[in-house]
Amino acid sequence: MTYTRNTMTAALAVFAMTTFSMAGASATALTPLPKETHINHSLMAGVVADKIRKACPGISARMFVVLHKMNGLKSYAVRKGYEEVKVRAFLKDPVEKARVKAMAAEYLTSHGAVVGNAESYCTLGREEIAKKSLIGQMLRAR
Structure with missing residues (x-):
């Protein structure tokens, strides 16, 4: 399946927006969202995956996995x-948004991705896929 550059970006936006569309009543002592580790890590992973698939021509998005992760994160938020x-x-x-993007940029840099060097993104993407990390689960090497 071939997706345009904007397809995954749009899917990630849908991921972020619908992840929480069913969130219920608030609990009394919730962690502030900017400090909620799982949610922030998941959003950062989505941004990293999107950057990798945009920079590396040999890697694409696994859209059904992205949608599955979206539903899982939505369930987490509801719980x-x-x-x-x-x-x-x-x-x-x-x-x-800028904070999450900065987290993603830091992750990419600290894991060897170099802006303008597609192969560095491809290498990182293949490593993430091999590790079956959250980032790697959203990607597919062609």
Whole structure:
């Protein structure tokens, strides 16, 4: 299956927005969203996967896996009790978006990806796929 560059970007946006669309009543002592490790790690992993598949012509997105991960994260948020309105505000906040993108950029750099060097992204992508990491699960080597 071939996807355009914008398909995964759009899927990740849907991932982020619908992940929490069913979030229920708030719990009394929830971790603030910017500090909620699982949610932030998952969002960062999605951004990293998207950057890898955009930079490496030999790697593409596994869209069904992305959708499955989206549903799993949505279930996680519901179980935790995050309110939809707070999550939407978190996801739309430009400061938070920039923070997650910065986390992804740091991850990419610290794992050998070099802007402008497609092979460095391909190498990282293949490593993530081989490790079956969250990032690697969203990618497929062609």
